[in-house]
Amino acid sequence: MLKIKVNSLKPGVTLGKDIFTYDSKLLLPKGTIITQEHLDNLRARNIDDVFIMEAEAKVKPGRRFEDVYSDSLGVVRSFMLEAKLGKPLDFKDISDITDLLLEQVFDAGDLFRQMRLMKEKDDYLFTHSVNVALLCILMGRWLKCAPETIKELGEAGLLHDIGKVFIEDSILNKPAKLSDNEYEDMKKHTLMGYNLLAQYEWISSNIANAALMHHERADGSGYPMGTKGYSKNLCVSVVAVADVYDAVTSTRVYSSKRSPYTAADILWQESFGKLNPRISKIFYDKITSFYIGNEVLLSNDKTGIVIYVDPSQPTRPIVMVGDIFYNLAIDRSISILEVID
């Protein structure tokens, strides 16, 4: 069974669970085949989510990225809010939605474009979790991992920050730099996430470890434990790289988004002594090649098209502005501020 947003539901699917009104009257029984009239009625009653038969969700051909992304946000939001309320967790929703995300990650260039369009659709915690999951799946594919490993990477991405539901909103959404005490509290999301996930024997230890260790750095500068050395755990290393990339390229309450080129430069710098170099390097090498042909905004306020990426300096491409070519590998004073499309 799959929880799905009414807004992304199409007529013809079969309800997997009874739907009740807010005053507990049965509105539609399980097994009902949804019509447009039902959809209108559900929207009118402000019912946001319903359960549908999982098989239908899976066989539905060519589901649009936007719909899968939106469903994923719904599943992550429900899962995290239930965790916050101390309810017993059902991992099946996370597993099912990861299957759908797996189907969306094939063409990396298209994935980055789609993810750019999806930014700021929901609370940062939920969009960040879905983005990190997509990036983890992508890296799993680049690293040629087994299918079950790639799925586990996606699940680890979805749940790596689940401990943040236990952090006060005033800290989580503070539109300014955190005080030392607030930062100490924020760091606890790692341990709290781990403690929650480790209670469930059906959640793999790799996923729980990714929640615990994704902010650790090889030079000992990370948290919560400040462990030194590179983790041998693939989930931990992949989630850490995806986490940095998405955090840098997203708008957050205390900072505006930065370009994928800046994120790639940060990954490159952090591959020396902080993040797993094999994994951050593969990301750095590949990511910038997907922006050839994209329009970018330069730091000299001009917009142009990326026309060539030198593999030895992938974040310093040649950009064409009108009939002028800027070779950023030579002209170091100019940088790419933003990918426009």
Ligand SMILES: [Fe+2]
């Ligand atoms: Fe985190």
Ligand SMILES: [Fe+2]
């Ligand atoms: Fe994160």
